[in-house]
Amino acid sequence: MDSRPAKNSLTILTDLVLPGETNPLDNLFGGELLARMDRASSIAARRHCKRIVVTASVNHVAFSKAVPVGSVLTIEAKVSRAFKSSMEIFVDVWIEDRESGEKTKVNEGIYTFVAVDETGTPIKVPKLIPETDLEKDRYEGALRRKQLSLVLSNKMKPSDATELKALFK
Numbered sequence: 001m002d003s004r005p006a007k008n009s010l011t012i013l014t015d016l017v018l019p020g021e022t023n024p025l026d027n028l029f030g031g032e033l034l035a036r037m038d039r040a041s042s043i044a045a046r047r048h049c050k051r052i053v054v055t056a057s058v059n060h061v062a063f064s065k066a067v068p069v070g071s072v073l074t075i076e077a078k079v080s081r082a083f084k085s086s087m088e089i090f091v092d093v094w095i096e097d098r099e100s101g102e103k104t105k106v107n108e109g110i111y112t113f114v115a116v117d118e119t120g121t122p123i124k125v126p127k128l129i130p131e132t133d134l135e136k137d138r139y140e141g142a143l144r145r146k147q148l149s150l151v152l153s154n155k156m157k158p159s160d161a162t163e164l165k166a167l168f169k
């Protein structure tokens with residue numbers, strides 16, 4: 001199976017935050033943001049493997065800054081590593097200043113998607129080629145994060161999580 005560069009999966013969604021999508025403080029509702037991040041990740045995963053993909057896990061989300069109503073929100077998703085049937089996707093979320101256009105990062109997330117056939121059975125995906133320093137950095141850490149996610153979901157014994165254990169040596 002061929003290998004594909006990370007940049008091929010880049011997915012950018014830009015949209016407005018409308019009043020119906022906010023909490024009582026007039027900031028974007030967390031679940032709405034998660035849904036948008038999930039959609040962007042799903043497209044990135046699909047662009048990489050060209051197959052049906054499903055969300056297997058939301059590994060990490062940090063709501064570091066509130067997103068006020070009326071914001072122009074940009075979600076950037078890119079596959080950071082492909083394993084056998086699963087792919088890790090990094091999602092970065094930005095808002096932009098109306099006058100200067102300057103972007104502020106407000107959120108990031110890490111998702112795992114799995115490629116499946118028409119019956120929902122996991123299938124192999126192409127390998128990913130990281131090219132930039134950031135892509136290489138995220139690629140390097142991906143196995144550790146996969147093992148952590150599997151341990152937390154009771155799908156791997158902590159004693160088998162070699163990459164995690166190496167952190168504490």
Ligand SMILES: CC(C)(COP(=O)(O)OP(=O)(O)OC[C@H]1O[C@@H](n2cnc3c(N)ncnc32)[C@H](O)[C@@H]1OP(=O)(O)O)[C@@H](O)C(=O)NCCC(=O)NCCS
Binds near residue numbers: 055120121146
């Ligand atoms: C995701 C799903 C296909 C995995 O099926 P499964 O029978 O557990 O298959 P496997 O155990 O072979 O796992 C498949 C891959 O997912 C990975 N995986 C499964 N759960 C994971 C988790 N919690 N975190 C990270 N990776 C996970 C496995 O490590 C494996 O990766 P690899 O093939 O790259 O090594 C299945 O659980 C499923 O269909 N879930 C529902 C998906 C869905 O509907 N999502 C939308 C939610 S609304």
